[in-house]
Amino acid sequence: MPLDNYLTLGRSGLRVSPFALGAMTFGEDPGAAGTSVEESERILATYLDRGGNFVDTANFYTNGHSEKILGDFFGRSPGRRQRVVLASKFFTNLYPGDPNGGGAGRSAIIAQLHESLRRLQTDYLDVYWLHNWDRHTPIEETMRALDDLVRAGSVRYIGFSNTPAWVTAQAQTMALLRGWTPLIALQVEYSLLARTVEGELAPLAADQGMALVPWSPLKNGFLSGKYRRGGEVSDSARAAYVGGPSDDQFTVIETVDAIADELETSSAAVSLAWLRGRPGTVVPIIGARRLTHLEANLAGLEVELTPEQCDRLDRVSAPALNYPADLNGAMRATLQFAGTTVDGQPSGIYPPLLAGAVRY
Numbered sequence: 220m221p222l223d224n225y226l227t228l229g230r231s232g233l234r235v236s237p238f239a240l241g242a243m244t245f246g247e248d249p250g251a252a253g254t255s256v257e258e259s260e261r262i263l264a265t266y267l268d269r270g271g272n273f274v275d276t277a278n279f280y281t282n283g284h285s286e287k288i289l290g291d292f293f294g295r296s297p298g299r300r301q302r303v304v305l306a307s308k309f310f311t312n313l314y315p316g317d318p319n320g321g322g323a324g325r326s327a328i329i330a331q332l333h334e335s336l337r338r339l340q341t342d343y344l345d346v347y348w349l350h351n352w353d354r355h356t357p358i359e360e361t362m363r364a365l366d367d368l369v370r371a372g373s374v375r376y377i378g379f380s381n382t383p384a385w386v387t388a389q390a391q392t393m394a395l396l397r398g399w400t401p402l403i404a405l406q407v408e409y410s411l412l413a414r415t416v417e418g419e420l421a422p423l424a425a426d427q428g429m430a431l432v433p434w435s436p437l438k439n440g441f442l443s444g445k446y447r448r449g450g451e452v453s454d455s456a457r458a459a460y461v462g463g464p465s466d467d468q469f470t471v472i473e474t475v476d477a478i479a480d481e482l483e484t485s486s487a488a489v490s491l492a493w494l495r496g497r498p499g500t501v502v503p504i505i506g507a508r509r510l511t512h513l514e515a516n517l518a519g520l521e522v523e524l525t526p527e528q529c530d531r532l533d534r535v536s537a538p539a540l541n542y543p544a545d546l547n548g549a550m551r552a553t554l555q556f557a558g559t560t561v562d563g564q565p566s567g568i569y570p571p572l573l574a575g576a577v578r579y
């Protein structure tokens with residue numbers, strides 16, 4: 220699947236490329252594990268030239284430099300910005316000492332949006348993400364403020380990131396019942412090394428027609444192929460911040476590496492191919508600190524895993540989900556369907572029911 224084979228993002232009219240490009244690595248500012256302006260622009264230009272159209276940033280990435288790099292790039296290429304689905308996020312406070320500098324209250328959202336638009340040299344965002352749940356602001360205030368921004372034309376679509384499923388469901392139901400702008404996508408941590416999203420948020424997204432937009436699809440590069448058990452990783456800026464994989468994570472990584480060898484491709488490509496093949500609309504945000512990373516990661520669009528390879532990856536990376544996930548899996552089908560097949564799903568029979576024919 221080439222990068223210009225577009226997908227509809229959730230229940231919306233917005234078409235995006237199958238991989239988004241993350242701009243969290245754009246800029247070499249303190250505390251970031253990023254790259255130079257020149258390399259950022261090479262990465263961005265290559266992605267766009269291949270047909271990519273979905274670019275993700277946030278107000279606080281590299282202290283605002285990420286948005287500025289994007290704004291300077293698009294500012295020099297009039298007409299190009301309109302062809303791009305530009306997404307940014309609000310929540311993180313850039314102003315120490317100001318309690319209203321971040322979060323998801325009405326004033327804070329409006330102020331953060333104005334600053335993002337200034338840095339990005341544009342007058343609208345295609346997607347505006349709540350970056351984190353703001354438990355100190357009523358969710359109706361956040362949703363109503365976002366709806367106002369959509370009606371005013373400065374935001375086109377909205378989505379949530381890193382927000383509990385129950386809050387997301389509450390927000391979505393409220394928006395739909397009140398005729399406010401609904402959420403079309405959820406930006407979630409999702410990779411072969413981070414699958415707990417499958418417990419609550421992924422089923423919610425499927426039910427509500429929301430796309431899943433995974434961040435850190437290579438788990439900070441752990442799934443790129445450059446981390447080997449017992450070896451030192453070379454050429455990583457991120458490793459200084461995130462350390463290295465655990466023993467359990469290496470078990471998954473080694474399965475990915477073996478499948479990459481079988482397919483004569485990279486571990487990054489295998490990991491991303493697995494992710495984009497998950498149920499529903501799944502649009503991973505690929506991260507790159509070098510142009511070579513982008514090239515290797517885009518190869519994930521060409522890799523086709525066999526059912527057997529998918530099964531191996533599914534099993535080795537199976538997540539431990541929180542209660543009540545277990546009760547809603549195979550056991551639920553057994554208790555509910557009593558040996559029949561419903562909607563293509565077979566079920567077992569609860570053994571005591573087979574032990575005797577008497578019912579009361």
Ligand SMILES: NC(=O)c1ccc[n+]([C@@H]2O[C@H](COP(=O)([O-])OP(=O)(O)OC[C@H]3O[C@@H](n4cnc5c(N)ncnc54)[C@H](OP(=O)(O)O)[C@@H]3O)[C@@H](O)[C@H]2O)c1
Pocket residue numbers: 240241242243244252275276350380381406407433434435436437438439440441443445454455456457458487504505506507508511512513515516
């Ligand atoms: N909503 C959120 O809370 C949230 C959180 C995080 C990220 N995001 C979004 O998701 C995007 C992607 O996240 P991410 O950067 O964490 O993705 P990632 O792919 O998990 O990690 C990217 C890093 O891994 C290494 N890497 C990637 N591909 C490689 C390759 N082919 N070969 C060798 N090393 C490779 C590079 O770091 P080194 O070279 O330094 O090792 C690169 O900077 C971000 O840009 C941002 O837009 C959102």
